C-alpha cells in the first residue's frame with residue numbers, strides 16, 4: 359500500500375520531461391537558437407520499452423516493464439544510468455536521458471545522453487530475482503548497449519552489483535567487454551573513486567559556490583536530503599571540509615541535530631540497519647521540514663520534484679546544490695530566482711559521477727588503471743572549469759546558473775550538429 363501511495367504522489371508532481379523542455383526553451387530563447395537545433399534537441403533519438411517476463415522465487419512469472427531512452431549521440435556514444443524504482447515511468451526516463459546529454463556536453467565529455475529504468479521496488483525483490491530481472495533487461499537491450507554505442511551506469515536503486523551482471527550478460531554474447539558499462543565493482547574493471555565520485559563533485563561545486571557567495575565553509579550549515587550514494591558521500595565530504603551538517607534524511611524521514619550530525623556515525627547506522635530509521639544521533643522530523651530549514655546550503659540528493667511551486671516560498675537556504683537530478687521543478691524556478699537564491703544545477707553539481715565513469719571507460723579500453731589520486735586530479739579541473747564557465751555565463755546573460763548551464767551545453771551541442779552537416 360505504501361508503495362502504491364508513493365507512486366501516486368510521484369505521478370501527481372510536474373512532469374520531469376516538461377521541466378527539461380521548459381528550461382531548454384528559456385535558454386534557447388536567450389541565445390536565439392535556430393529552430394533546427396531546437397527540434398533535434400527537444401526530441402529523444404530513440405525510445406525503447408521492453409517487457410521482461412521473469413520467474414520469481416515463488417515459481418510464478420511476472421512481466422516487468424523496462425525503458426531505455428537514447429536522447430542524443432551527437433557528441434559520442436550515449437551514456438546514462440539505470441534506475442530501479444516503483445515510480446519509474448517513461449516521462450521520467452526521457453527527462454533523465456535529456457539531462458545526461460546536457461550534462462556530458464556541459465563538462466565536455468565525448469558522450470551523448472541516455473537513461474534506463476525498470477518499474478520495480480528493489481527493496482522487496484530478492485538478490486536472485488534482481489539478477490534475473492537485470493539479465494533479462496540486458497538481453498532485451500543487448501543490441502542497443504555497446505562500448506561505442508550506449509553505455510549504462512548505476513542510478514537510484516542500482517549499483518556495482520547490477521553493473522557486474524550487465525557486464526557479464528553482455529559479454530556472454532559479445533565477448534569480454536568491460537567498457538560496455540561503468541560503475542562496476544573494482545574487482546571487475548571498475549574505477550577507483552567511482553563510488554564517492556558524484557558526492558565528491560557535489561562537495562567540490564558546493565565549495566566553489568560558497569566562495570562565490572563570499573562565505574567561509576566552516577561558517578556554513580547544511581541540510582542534505584537523501585542518504586544514498588550521492589547524499590551520504592556529499593554529507594561526509596562536506597563535513598570533512600568543515601561544513602556543519604545539521605540535517606540528513608532518507609525515505610523514512612528527516613533527522614536533525616543543531617550541533618551537527620556525526621556523518622560517519624550515521625553511515626554506520628545505515629550500513630547496520632539499511633535505513634536511517636531510529637538513528638539515535640539526531641531528532642526525527644519530516645523531509646518537508648528539512649527542505650524548509652534555515653541553513654546556508656541545501657543539498658537535495660534524493661528524487662525529482664521535491665521543490666515545486668507549492669513549497670518554493672518556504673525554502674530559506676541561500677544556496678541550493680542539486681545532488682539529485684531534477685529536484686526542483688521548472689514551475690519553482692521563478693520563485694527561487696526572485697528570492698535571489700544561487701542554485702548549482704543538477705547537470706553541473708552531480709556531473710562528478712559521469713566524469714569518473716568516463717575515466718573508467720577510458721581505463722577499460724586502455725587496460726591501464728589509475729590511482730584514486732590520479733582520478734581526482736583529472737576530475738577536479740574538469741568540474742572547476744565547467745563551474746567557472748557556467749558562473750561567467752550566468753553573469754554575462756544575467757540569468758540563473760541553471761539556464762546558464764543549459765546555454766553552455768546547447769552551444770556545444772548545436773556546434774556539433776552543425777558540423778555533422780545536413781544528411
Ligand code: NAD
Nearest residue numbers: 514515556584585586587588608609660681682683708711
Ligand atoms: P540511492 O538509491 O543510492 O539513494 C537515494 C536516497 O534517497 C536514499 O537514501 C533514499 O532513501 C532517499 N529517498 C528516496 N525517496 C525519498 C523521498 N521521497 N524523500 C527523501 N529521501 C528519499 O540513489 P543515488 O544514486 O544516491 O541517487 C540519488 C539522486 O542522484 C538521483 O536523482 C540520481 O539520479 C542522482 N544521481 C546519482 C548519481 C550516482 O552516481 N549515483 C549520479 C548523478 C546523479
